[in-house]
Amino acid sequence: MQDDARYLKRKVTAGSLDVHPTEKALVVHYEVEASILGEGGGHVVGERKEGQKIIRVKSLSPSTDVGALARKVVEECKLIPSSRLPQVEQLLYYLQNRKSSPVEGKMEKKEKRTAKPRELTPFEGMELNEEASITKVDEYIELLYEGIPEKIRGSALILQLARNPDNLEELLHNEAALGALARVLREDWKQSVELATIIIYIFFCFSSFAQFHGVVSHYKIGALCMSVVEHELKRHDVWPPENGSLRRDQDKAVRKYHGLLSKQEQLLRVSLYLLLNLAEDTRTELKMRNKNIVGLLVKVLERDDEELLVLVVSFLKKLSIFLENKNDMSQDGGSDENNRQVAMRILYHISIDDRFKGMFVYTDCIPQLMQMLYEHGEEETEAELISICINLAANKRNAQLMCEGNGLKMLMKRALKMKDCLLMKMIRNISQHDGPTKSVFIDYVGDLAAEIRAEEEEEWVLECLGTLANLTIPDLDWELVLKEYNLVPYLKDRLKPGSAEDDLILEVVIMIGTVSMDDACAAMLAKSGIIPALIELLNAQQEDDEFVCQIVYVFYQMVFHQATRDAPAYLIDLMHDKNAEIRKVCDNTLDIIAEYDEEWGRKIQSEKFRFHNNQWLEMVESRQADESEPYLYDNDNDRTDLFYSADGITPADGSVSPDFFSDLQPQNGDLLHTGDGNDVFDQTSSSPGRPATAYGFRPDEQPFYQYS
Numbered sequence: 237m238q239d240d241a242r243y244l245k246r247k248v249t250a251g252s253l254d255v256h257p258t259e260k261a262l263v264v265h266y267e268v269e270a271s272i273l274g275e276g277g278g279h280v281v282g283e284r285k286e287g288q289k290i291i292r293v294k295s296l297s298p299s300t301d302v303g304a305l306a307r308k309v310v311e312e313c314k315l316i317p318s319s320r321l322p323q324v325e326q327l328l329y330y331l332q333n334r335k336s337s338p339v340e341g342k343m344e345k346k347e348k349r350t351a352k353p354r355e356l357t358p359f360e361g362m363e364l365n366e367e368a369s370i371t372k373v374d375e376y377i378e379l380l381y382e383g384i385p386e387k388i389r390g391s392a393l394i395l396q397l398a399r400n401p402d403n404l405e406e407l408l409h410n411e412a413a414l415g416a417l418a419r420v421l422r423e424d425w426k427q428s429v430e431l432a433t434i435i436i437y438i439f440f441c442f443s444s445f446a447q448f449h450g451v452v453s454h455y456k457i458g459a460l461c462m463s464v465v466e467h468e469l470k471r472h473d474v475w476p477p478e479n480g481s482l483r484r485d486q487d488k489a490v491r492k493y494h495g496l497l498s499k500q501e502q503l504l505r506v507s508l509y510l511l512l513n514l515a516e517d518t519r520t521e522l523k524m525r526n527k528n529i530v531g532l533l534v535k536v537l538e539r540d541d542e543e544l545l546v547l548v549v550s551f552l553k554k555l556s557i558f559l560e561n562k563n564d565m566s567q568d569g570g571s572d573e574n575n576r577q578v579a580m581r582i583l584y585h586i587s588i589d590d591r592f593k594g595m596f597v598y599t600d601c602i603p604q605l606m607q608m609l610y611e612h613g614e615e616e617t618e619a620e621l622i623s624i625c626i627n628l629a630a631n632k633r634n635a636q637l638m639c640e641g642n643g644l645k646m647l648m649k650r651a652l653k654m655k656d657c658l659l660m661k662m663i664r665n666i667s668q669h670d671g672p673t674k675s676v677f678i679d680y681v682g683d684l685a686a687e688i689r690a691e692e693e694e695e696w697v698l699e700c701l702g703t704l705a706n707l708t709i710p711d712l713d714w715e716l717v718l719k720e721y722n723l724v725p726y727l728k729d730r731l732k733p734g735s736a737e738d739d740l741i742l743e744v745v746i747m748i749g750t751v752s753m754d755d756a757c758a759a760m761l762a763k764s765g766i767i768p769a770l771i772e773l774l775n776a777q778q779e780d781d782e783f784v785c786q787i788v789y790v791f792y793q794m795v796f797h798q799a800t801r802d803a804p805a806y807l808i809d810l811m812h813d814k815n816a817e818i819r820k821v822c823d824n825t826l827d828i829i830a831e832y833d834e835e836w837g838r839k840i841q842s843e844k845f846r847f848h849n850n851q852w853l854e855m856v857e858s859r860q861a862d863e864s865e866p867y868l869y870d871n872d873n874d875r876t877d878l879f880y881s882a883d884g885i886t887p888a889d890g891s892v893s894p895d896f897f898s899d900l901q902p903q904n905g906d907l908l909h910t911g912d913g914n915d916v917f918d919q920t921s922s923s924p925g926r927p928a929t930a931y932g933f934r935p936d937e938q939p940f941y942q943y944s
Contacts, residue, residue, distance in 0.1 A: 422460060466532060731772075
């Protein structure tokens with residue numbers, strides 16, 4: 237049948253048209269049908285094959301004329317019939333308005349930053365004033381059989397040609413030229429850095445294209461480059477350092493040293509770049525690993541040349557994909573301690589920002605930090621390490637990770653044994669989070685309470701007390717803790733203004749608020765005479781909102797648990813404080829007092845009425861004073877016969893019907909009724925949460941560790 241085949245018929249049918257998923261390009265699908273026809277025109281053999289053509293439109297921008305571009309695409313691409321011009325225009329318009337995908341953005345950046353060695357600077361003795369010609373390659377080859385200067389000149393002229401990609405194909409077929417270059421490199425690379433750099437650069441030009449990797453491997457240039465890099469690094473090790481025998485006053489010697497260093501780094505950069513290109517083949521990369529490429533690259537990291545360092549890091553990044561290479565890097569890190577110090581300081585600055593604390597959860601950083609703390613034993617913990625841990629412990633999920641296994645046990649054991657304030661601050665930050673983390677601390681309540689003594693350092697007591705104050709655990713018997721460790725006298729003494737630093741006094745107040753959640757504890761503290769001490773402290777710290785808020789919260793707990801009713805007069809004064817949190821707690825507390833004490837209820841109700849109608853009352857009183865009416869009230873502040881109700885004047889005893897207040901608009905201090913029938917400040921079910929306070933690092937507090 238094949239003897240009858242005479243003619244070949246090829247038919248191309250255009251298919252669908254679409255946009256490229258990641259690039260600025262159109263994708264044209266088509267089908268090729270090839271048929272072999274016999275002499276009589278009959279079908280002999282046929283085959284169909286699908287294909288696609290990608291039409292890149294990199295020039296497409298928001299200002300591009302989409303219609304003109306669509307017409308140009310249709311004219312130049314024979315696969316798109318003119319009838320599909322509207323579709324092409326529509327797809328281009330879509331591409332013009334499509335947001336760049338991450339992949340597209342990376343590809344564009346990669347294309348813009350196509351890395352290649354820096355232009356070779358003309359070394360001494362190799363300056364060329366002539367332009368190379370592809371027709372004179374044979375003359376340049378002859379120079380490779382002369383002395384070193386002629387070899388440098390001949391290879392430099394060939395390099396001029398190789399740097400033009402259009403000449404690579406022709407040079408590829410000139411086996412005499414490539415063979416001569418490979419021979420000279422193999423024989424003379426130790427004699428001249430300039431010569432070795434130029435010849436390797438020529439082969440680098442070939443290595444930039446995957447189709448030419450075969451010729452580079454054929455002449456074993458990769459193995460030669462490995463030898464060159466290893467040799468140059470050993471040479472550098474024996475050179476005298478600049479701050480040693482080459483003193484700064486020896487200008488000539490210093491200039492010579494820098495000249496040698498510059499030439500060597502140029503050679504290293506071109507050699508490593510060639511190896512990086514060849515490493516695209518994983519088999520070639522494995523051969524490099526067997527010859528310790530990782531060790532050589534890590535050694536080069538000690539250099540200062542920026543372009544060389546960028547290249548080396550890129551190479552290491554590529555190699556790190558494989559576990560074996562990553563392990564080699566960790567073992568060969570000669571400057572590991574210095575790098576570790578820098579890495580720890582970078583992590584510290586990241587850990588300061590609340591936005592990034594949670595990201596540590598998704599790494600193995602926290603287990604490593606805990607292991608490092610464990611390995612310190614009884615040695616003092618380094619400042620960078622503990623500072624990072626303190627910051628990270630302020631995040632709830634991080635804190636949970638730190639407590640996993642025997643994490644908290646290790647921290648508590650070490651902190652209590654070493655009296656380490658910073659480590660206890662980390663524990664204190666862990667203890668502030670609600671959830672399962674707090675319950676883990678029950679085993680250590682006794683250990684912490686035992687540290688609350690006047691003999692201990694204030695800073696240490698502050699952290700231990702702050703940790704205890706965070707433990708708002710319902711099942712914890714605080715009465716037993718206070719009695720067993722005799723904490724009430726200590727707490728009462730520290731409430732005296734000036735008895736300690738304000739931070740410690742504030743923590744004492746917070747601690748009292750925590751234990752007062754227990755009925756028995758609240759009653760015991762009230763009987764101990766702690767309320768007058770709190771009132772005295774309130775008078776001394778009335779300008780400090782945080783102190784006032786926490787003291788008012790203690791009053792609330794005492795009143796809520798019916799341990800005392802001695803505080804209303806002070807709370808009434810604070811009912812209209814400028815701090816919203818203070819007003820809220822005062823109102824809640826006064827509402828409870830009014831519910832259980834009828835006399836105080838009338839006074840509280842009157843004060844609220846007076847405040848709500850203060851402006852109107854002042855106007856009335858002022859007018860009465862001006863008219864000198866006989867019914868002017870005297871200086872008796874207890875008179876309530878001027879309080880008006882809906883009917884006029886309220887009864888002389890100052891009582892006001894609750895129905896009156898139900899008609900008023902909600903004001904500060906009033907209960908706010910919601911649509912579901914509940915009060916926002918409903919006190920019948922449970923006590924509200926403690927007022928917000930600053931735990932761990934405070935905004936106005938300097939970080940523990942600063943770097944200059």
